[in-house]
Amino acid sequence: MQHRKICFIGAGNMAGAIIAGLVTSGYPADLISVCAPSGKNRDALAEKYGTRSSSENITCAKEADVVVLAVKPQLMADVCSELQKQVDFSGKLVLSIAAGVSVARFIALLGNGLNIVRVMPNTPSLVGKGMSGLYAPEHVGQQDRDFSSELMSAVGKVCWVDTEEGINHVIAAAGSAPAYFFLFMEAMQQEAQRQGLSADTARLLVQQAASGAAALVEANPETPLSTLRENVTSKGGTTFEALKVFNERELSAIVAEAMQAAITRAQEMEKLF
Numbered sequence: 679m680q681h682r683k684i685c686f687i688g689a690g691n692m693a694g695a696i697i698a699g700l701v702t703s704g705y706p707a708d709l710i711s712v713c714a715p716s717g718k719n720r721d722a723l724a725e726k727y728g729t730r731s732s733s734e735n736i737t738c739a740k741e742a743d744v745v746v747l748a749v750k751p752q753l754m755a756d757v758c759s760e761l762q763k764q765v766d767f768s769g770k771l772v773l774s775i776a777a778g779v780s781v782a783r784f785i786a787l788l789g790n791g792l793n794i795v796r797v798m799p800n801t802p803s804l805v806g807k808g809m810s811g812l813y814a815p816e817h818v819g820q821q822d823r824d825f826s827s828e829l830m831s832a833v834g835k836v837c838w839v840d841t842e843e844g845i846n847h848v849i850a851a852a853g854s855a856p857a858y859f860f861l862f863m864e865a866m867q868q869e870a871q872r873q874g875l876s877a878d879t880a881r882l883l884v885q886q887a888a889s890g891a892a893a894l895v896e897a898n899p900e901t902p903l904s905t906l907r908e909n910v911t912s913k914g915g916t917t918f919e920a921l922k923v924f925n926e927r928e929l930s931a932i933v934a935e936a937m938q939a940a941i942t943r944a945q946e947m948e949k950l951f
């Protein structure tokens with residue numbers, strides 16, 4: 679892949695996950711600078727991966743070809759206003775990983791013609807198993823689109839969405855989704871422990887069941903998920919009884935409501951931030 683000078687503004691969970699995946703996949707660490715007010719996270723990244731650590735957003739953004747905005751959505755306006763005063767963004771590529779901050783808002787904050795790509799990653803990027811959805815307005819050129827794809831492909835799989843609204847659908851289905859699976863696994867671990875298994879054994883059982891199920895999905899891309907489910911469900915057996923409970927409690931309605939709640943919140947954030 680192309681190697682450009684990248685500056686991460688923000689060194690938190692998500693930036694850290696992308697940086698870890700990038701460096702592990704061979705991106706030169708000395709081309710990556712990481713900015714944050716405190717040394718806590720950025721110094722840990724510098725120590726672990728050899729990236730550059732700084733508290734100077736403006737200096738690092740000036741030097742970079744690519745600026746990755748990785749702060750919380752509510753801080754984005756302040757961070758961008760500071761940058762806009764001293765950094766010329768023409769010729770730079772800006773990637774935002776923030777939920778709920780629109781392209782129109784970035785253009786208003788950083789200037790017309792901004793080469794902006796919205797990326798919605800997720801934390802499994804940390805282990806190269808990320809999923810990122812990308813969106814760019816029409817004026818963003820093919821080279822910048824390709825670079826963005828390559829960058830995020832270094833930490834997982836990517837898809838492009840045709841409309842900006844699609845980013846909120848990516849949030850619901852992938853950005854926020856690791857937390858849904860963690861919640862489900864937590865509930866299973868708790869119940870397994872309540873039934874008498876040790877915490878370690880309960881965790882191992884749940885972990886292997888989850889990663890094994892995901893591996894089966896990945897290994898059988900043509901097989902409908904319903905078939906994989908049916909393959910586990912013996913007639914008159916245990917799985918059938920367990921699934922009956924989920925169905926009686928309308929798990930799919932709960933999932934749909936939860937995913938819609940994520941989208942609604944992203945839409946609200948677009949108005950707030």
Ligand SMILES: NC(=O)C1=CN([C@@H]2O[C@H](COP(=O)(O)OP(=O)(O)OC[C@H]3O[C@@H](n4cnc5c(N)ncnc54)[C@H](OP(=O)(O)O)[C@@H]3O)[C@@H](O)[C@H]2O)C=CC1
Pocket residue numbers: 687688689690691692693713714715716717718719720735748749750751753757775776777798799800801853854
């Ligand atoms: N977590 C996730 O699963 C996902 C998050 N996102 C998006 O990623 C973005 C970051 O989220 P997340 O990583 O979870 O957040 P964190 O709270 O983990 O990290 C935020 C980072 O921003 C830094 N920061 C705060 N103020 C500034 C500033 N003025 N200049 C530069 N850096 C600053 C913090 O610094 P310090 O290190 O000093 O505390 C911290 O490193 C959000 O916009 C979120 O919507 C997108 C997809 C998934």
Ligand SMILES: O=C(O)[C@@H]1CCC=N1
Pocket residue numbers: 777849853854
């Ligand atoms: O919860 C959030 O707002 C961010 C965006 C997707 C995952 N975490």
